[in-house]
Amino acid sequence: MTETTKTPATPPADATPAPTPRGLIPLPLAAARALLLTGGIATAASTFLAWTWTSDFPGDLTVTGYPGGLQWLTFIAGALTAIFALASYGTRGLGWLIPARNNAPLVLTALGAFAVTWFTAIEIAAKLGGLANWEPGTYIAVIASLIPVLGAFALPQTAGETTKDTLKAYIAKPDRIPAPQPISPWAQRAVITIASIIGLAVFTYGIDTEYGELFIGFLIVVVFAVWALHTAGLLDRFSHMVAANRSFTLAMGFLVAIAFPFTQNDDHYANIGVNILIFGTVALGLNIVVGLAGLLDLGYVAFLGVGAYTAALVSGSEFSKFSGVQFPFWAAALTGAAASLIFGVLIGAPTLRLRGDYLAIVTLGFGEIFRIAVNNMDGDSGPDLTNGPNGIPAIPDLNILGFNLGQPHDIAGFTLGRFANYYLLMVLIMAIVVTVYTRAADSRIGRSWIAIREDETAATAMGINGFRVKLIAFALGASLAGLAGTVSAHVTYSVVPNPYQFAGSTPPNSAFLLAAVVLGGMGTVAGPILGAALLYLLPEKLDFLQNKSLLAFGIALILLMRFRPEGIIANRRRQLEFHETGQLDVPETTTLTDEPAVTKAGA
Amino acid sequence: MRFGGLTAVRSVDFTVNSGEIVGLIGPNGAGKTTFFNCLTGLYIPTEGTVSYKGTVLPPKPHLVTQAGIARTFQNIRLFANMTVLENVLVGRHTRTKEGLWSALLRGPGFKKAEKASEDRAMELLEFIGLAHKRDHLARNLPYGEQRKLEIARALASEPGLLLLDEPTAGMNPQETRTTEELVFAIRDMGIAVLVIEHDMRFIFNLCDRVAVLVQGEKLVEGTSEVVQADERVVAAYLGEPFEGAPGEAEAAEVAAAESTTSNTKGEAQ
Numbered sequence: 001m002t003e004t005t006k007t008p009a010t011p012p013a014d015a016t017p018a019p020t021p022r023g024l025i026p027l028p029l030a031a032a033r034a035l036l037l038t039g040g041i042a043t044a045a046s047t048f049l050a051w052t053w054t055s056d057f058p059g060d061l062t063v064t065g066y067p068g069g070l071q072w073l074t075f076i077a078g079a080l081t082a083i084f085a086l087a088s089y090g091t092r093g094l095g096w097l098i099p100a101r102n103n104a105p106l107v108l109t110a111l112g113a114f115a116v117t118w119f120t121a122i123e124i125a126a127k128l129g130g131l132a133n134w135e136p137g138t139y140i141a142v143i144a145s146l147i148p149v150l151g152a153f154a155l156p157q158t159a160g161e162t163t164k165d166t167l168k169a170y171i172a173k174p175d176r177i178p179a180p181q182p183i184s185p186w187a188q189r190a191v192i193t194i195a196s197i198i199g200l201a202v203f204t205y206g207i208d209t210e211y212g213e214l215f216i217g218f219l220i221v222v223v224f225a226v227w228a229l230h231t232a233g234l235l236d237r238f239s240h241m242v243a244a245n246r247s248f249t250l251a252m253g254f255l256v257a258i259a260f261p262f263t264q265n266d267d268h269y270a271n272i273g274v275n276i277l278i279f280g281t282v283a284l285g286l287n288i289v290v291g292l293a294g295l296l297d298l299g300y301v302a303f304l305g306v307g308a309y310t311a312a313l314v315s316g317s318e319f320s321k322f323s324g325v326q327f328p329f330w331a332a333a334l335t336g337a338a339a340s341l342i343f344g345v346l347i348g349a350p351t352l353r354l355r356g357d358y359l360a361i362v363t364l365g366f367g368e369i370f371r372i373a374v375n376n377m378d379g380d381s382g383p384d385l386t387n388g389p390n391g392i393p394a395i396p397d398l399n400i401l402g403f404n405l406g407q408p409h410d411i412a413g414f415t416l417g418r419f420a421n422y423y424l425l426m427v428l429i430m431a432i433v434v435t436v437y438t439r440a441a442d443s444r445i446g447r448s449w450i451a452i453r454e455d456e457t458a459a460t461a462m463g464i465n466g467f468r469v470k471l472i473a474f475a476l477g478a479s480l481a482g483l484a485g486t487v488s489a490h491v492t493y494s495v496v497p498n499p500y501q502f503a504g505s506t507p508p509n510s511a512f513l514l515a516a517v518v519l520g521g522m523g524t525v526a527g528p529i530l531g532a533a534l535l536y537l538l539p540e541k542l543d544f545l546q547n548k549s550l551l552a553f554g555i556a557l558i559l560l561m562r563f564r565p566e567g568i569i570a571n572r573r574r575q576l577e578f579h580e581t582g583q584l585d586v587p588e589t590t591t592l593t594d595e596p597a598v599t600k601a602g603a
Numbered sequence: 604m605r606f607g608g609l610t611a612v613r614s615v616d617f618t619v620n621s622g623e624i625v626g627l628i629g630p631n632g633a634g635k636t637t638f639f640n641c642l643t644g645l646y647i648p649t650e651g652t653v654s655y656k657g658t659v660l661p662p663k664p665h666l667v668t669q670a671g672i673a674r675t676f677q678n679i680r681l682f683a684n685m686t687v688l689e690n691v692l693v694g695r696h697t698r699t700k701e702g703l704w705s706a707l708l709r710g711p712g713f714k715k716a717e718k719a720s721e722d723r724a725m726e727l728l729e730f731i732g733l734a735h736k737r738d739h740l741a742r743n744l745p746y747g748e749q750r751k752l753e754i755a756r757a758l759a760s761e762p763g764l765l766l767l768d769e770p771t772a773g774m775n776p777q778e779t780r781t782t783e784e785l786v787f788a789i790r791d792m793g794i795a796v797l798v799i800e801h802d803m804r805f806i807f808n809l810c811d812r813v814a815v816l817v818q819g820e821k822l823v824e825g826t827s828e829v830v831q832a833d834e835r836v837v838a839a840y841l842g843e844p845f846e847g848a849p850g851e852a853e854a855a856e857v858a859a860a861e862s863t864t865s866n867t868k869g870e871a872q
Contacts, residue, residue, distance in 0.1 A: 435707075436707055439706055439707050439709060440703060440706055440707060443701065443706030443713070443717070444692075444695075444696065444699055444701045444702075444706065444716075444717075444720075445701075445702065445703050445706055446706070447685070447689055447692055447693050447696075448693060448696055450682065450684075450685055450689075451682050451685070451693045454682035454683060454684055454685060455680050455681075455682060455683075457645065457664075457680065458676065458680035458681070458682065459682070459693070460645075460664040460665050461643060461645065461664050461668060461673075461674055461676075461680075462668060462673075462693050462694050462696055462697075462756065462757075462760060463664075463665045463668035463669055463694075463696045463697030463760050464665055464693070464696050465665045466665070472703055476703065
């Protein structure tokens with residue numbers, strides 16, 4: 001395969017011929033590529049050997065003949081390395097993998113394979129006590145995964161001023177990515193469909209990981225693979241396709257979300273799914289307040305609490321103050337949303353006259369007031385409404401049009417358990433919230449939110465009633481959270497005051513919600529949902545994080561703010577705000593030289 | 604207008620008639636921008652009122668804009684991370700009605716209103732010559748175009764009176780001339796213009812009347828000839844001749860500074 005297509009010896013990424021591009025490790029280009037290809041294949045192949053002798057290590061790695069557990073991840077990473085190496089040869093049919101014709105994706109896939117293999121090997125040694133637990137297969141894997149890394153750093157790269165710059169050039173996205181060839185709309189939709197299915201598969205795999213090591217391995221592979229796709233320029237192309245087929249992508253997204261419970265045998269994972277959806281919905285509501293209107297709300301979880309408590313009170317639970325009252329779900333959802341809306345207006349009206357940090361402090365205060373008030377409304381130290389710290393237990397399951405969400409149902413041969421039912425209900429609620437978010441953002445009111453965020457003085461001078469507009473954002477955000485709260489009360493059987501605090505080790509709490517929005521990407525739809533999924537899964541899957549999760553997220557957020565302040569999924573605006581160099585917003589190419597001429601000719 | 608013990612603008616009676624271009628000049632710190640902020644409701648005047656077309660305006664910026672007075676800022680205050688078109692659309696805010704519900708329901712009325720707003724905004728962008736940059740972020744425009752965009756944004760609110768705060772600050776002579784033409788064109792649309800400026804040639808070319816503000820008080824008001832001929836104006840800008848008796852202006856200033864009553868009054872017809 002090596003000699004079938006010989007590309008000219010010119011290295012792919014260099015644009016300036018002046019300094020001769022060369023790798024950090026002095027090897028000829030052909031050797032570097034050969035190392036990448038053979039290393040990738042060897043890494044993938046090594047997973048078919050046994051890596052340890054005992055099945056004490058989770059995910060049986062003792063079998064020679066097929067991969068298991070973490071070996072699958074190594075296999076995928078090795079295969080990716082090999083495929084990208086083939087693409088760098090210019091193999092017909094693979095050229096689309098590296099539109100930017102740069103080395104970074106090769107380096108990153110090689111590093112990913114290296115990282116996941118070495119992580120597994122080290123975990124085996126650490127867990128079972130010593131290198132003696134390595135089988136020959138492990139040694140082969142460890143060495144095989146090192147080869148592509150050597151090859152990757154031997155790839156020619158225009159040297160930067162310092163070694164640091166050169167290293168950076170290896171792993172950064174190039175500035176110029178050639179414009180894609182036009183693809184027919186149907187092909188674009190096919191690509192989006194395939195990407196959605198892959199996304200579902202990856203997400204399902206992540207949720208279904210049974211032990212911490214596997215989840216870490218999964219994270220390593222996903223992070224490096226996504227990073228590689230990003231540096232290759234594929235994510236850019238994909239986001240262009242998404243922008244061109246917005247409604248199709250949204251529909252695909254919901255189809256995939258609906259498909260998720262059908263892929264699960266165990267209702268436990270549907271439980272994780274429903275919690276992620278609740279968390280994500282609330283984060284999306286907060287995104288209206290923080291991402292669009294720029295109001296830093298640190299007590300947002302209180303609105304989720306208001307919705308949950310309202311739903312619990314009218315659920316017909318015998319511990320509720322109104323135990324005789326049982327609203328149908330649509331009425332309970334509307335009541336919960338309305339109660340949150342009223343609280344939003346009540347809290348917003350006095351506080352929204354403040355700006356910036358002052359608003360943050362006051363909302364933090366109101367958030368805590370809610371929790372403490374609910375804690376005290378037990379009939380002893382306050383009016384008897386919420387049962388105090390005991391909360392309202394025994395909330396009955398929802399029954400929508402004779403469909404009891406508490407019972408497992410068989411649909412088309414798949415058994416949907418209790419949590420899967422609630423999951424599907426939450427998908428519906430998420431669809432409502434996404435629609436509300438996108439429609440509100442792209443309208444007169446959405447523009448005035450952004451204007452207020454950008455410059456409140458100028459916005460009011462343009463005729464925007466700042467207070468009114470901010471109050472609408474606050475109230476809308478609150479009612480969306482309340483809506484999610486009504487479902488969450490039924491999912492968890494009971495409501496207690498404790499989760500609705502500012503910061504705690506498990507989501508949702510205000511700090512986690514804000515972190516989900518910031519981490520995922522402010523002002524985007526997908527960002528907060530992705531952030532919520534990450535922030536929910538990490539403490540759930542990684543047992544050792546349990547009591548250090550706040551510390552870990554603090555560090556993660558600091559790192560993110562340093563290296564990618566716009567969040568994982570960047571809003572176009574924010575990306576430009578933080579990285580001024582790339583004129584990404586210029587649709588047609590205008591050179592700088594003709595701009596003064598335009599100014600003179602204008603008016 | 605007083606800030607604590609400092610009286611920034613005092614007893615300025617001022618009228619702009621429709622179809623007029625009026626200049627407001629004065630040395631730095633004379634209180635020109637403070638006067639603007641009083642007019643547009645950003646500051647609440649300690650004393651005095653602003654009336655427009657016979658009605659007294661409340662000191663709330665959005666209500667002032669609603670009534671028909673739009674402004675630009677001395678240091679450009681565009682919505683930097685919005686596109687050129689979106690900036691102008693924000694200016695349309697007071698002339699459109701669609702609230703949250705219609706945005707969520709997306710009825711035919713909403714689409715029609717959005718389309719009309721966009722058409723109007725594009726007309727304004729054509730007018731100032733930025734239509735080809737509608738999808739650029741405002742922050743990426745060159746300085747002169749940012750100034751123009753700010754004017755377009757103000758015009759989008761369909762004002763009867765446009766307040767321009769130093770529209771040519773930092774511009775080269777050529778850009779100043781295009782701005783001059785732009786202001787004339789705005790006047791021809793039937794919009795009265797009140798403009799603060801330091802560029803005297805610009806002011807005297809442009810304005811039907813000029814008022815001079817010195818240390819928060821109106822020194823003189825009249826046509827360019829009257830103002831240019833006034834010795835007190837020359838003195839305020841260039842200082843008194845060292846020899847010779849103190850001018851009337853100085854005496855008046857001293858007297859004024861000693862009096863404790865103050866009265867801020869701005870009137871716009």
